[in-house]
Amino acid sequence: MNKRIASYIHENIDEILENWRVKMEEEKDDRFFQIMSDKVVDNTVREFGELMISSITEEKATYTAKLNDFSVQIVRYGWSISFVLKALTNFTEVIYEKMDEAEYLDEGFQSHREILTNWITPLNHSIVDAYSVVWEKTVSLQKIALQELSASLIPVFEKISVMPLVGTIDTERAKLIMENLLQGVVKHRAEVVLLDITGVPVVDTMVAHHIIQAADAVRLVGAKCMLVGIRPEIAQTIVTLGINLNDFTTTSTLQKGMEQALAMTNRAIVEVDI
């Protein structure tokens, strides 16, 4: 990094930050500067400035090493990526404009611009990388969370197990449901399995198809499958689609399903006087 530019920035940092802040407050698409308290904005602006300066004054080797830290810290601000990239561009713009104004730019001004660009480009790349790492991590964590949420077969009584289904069923989850169902039936020695779809927002032909296949598979391992928790609007839609659920015992609530399951296994819940 050019020593002259670095020292210029260092000497004029307060003004640079102020100009930069004004520029950023004009950004309509991000409300950070509008909704945060002045104190928070002040602190963030200062921190951002220090980060930028430290990145400009470092030797090349240390600079590359520190890039990552810089990006990780920026990501923590929670700004949108376009806003961050804008912030970086604006920061160099402000510096360039100020140097130009102060006639600080000598005949080598072209190279000054180049230096600024060389400084900001790796920052941009590093920021984009840092953001995509965060996104990828979030997506994969959510995927795992979804898988954990989905489809465990719960033994409720001897011979009776329930699988509560919550959320959207895609191809991947449908596979998982099938696996867990079959493993669970064998493991818990279930004779009746209740598939509870209370928490499934949409039952289209694909979901219905998966349910029918699951029930067939359960039958093959010697148990019965009941479909419970069918909300009235879902029942109507299934009928209109023309899907045949005649091979199923279906009930509107899990409770009714449980009573039937107990009856199928020759049991009942009775009230007793003690």
Added chain:
Amino acid sequence: MNLRSSVDIITEWDIVAARQLGRNEAKDVGFGTVDQARITTAISELARNIYLYAGKGKIEIRQVTEGNLRGLLVIASDKGPGIVDVRKVMEDGYTTSGGLGAGLPGVKRLMDDFKIETVIGEGTTISASKLLR
């Protein structure tokens, strides 16, 4: 009135996004729970067909008025292979993918109005609408 919005169907999760958009629009028009479920399911069928048979396409949702009735128009369009025999795909149980084959005839029953335009090798556009009565 002609408010419109659309979702590109590229991945399986876009089907969920299209559905969500449809549900919100249906609520906005004032449809009750049963009709909301019908519309959402119809969108789900059309979006999945795009995903399965055309690879990618678009679901567009428009709020419409007919006379003094408000309603929703769903347009599913793709530049996929097109449908060879339109009469056949409207038969219950006809499928080329080992599915239930209940999607298109189902959508027709779920909605009030249903229209397929398709050209082999160029693509398919299916429009389905429902009015709030």
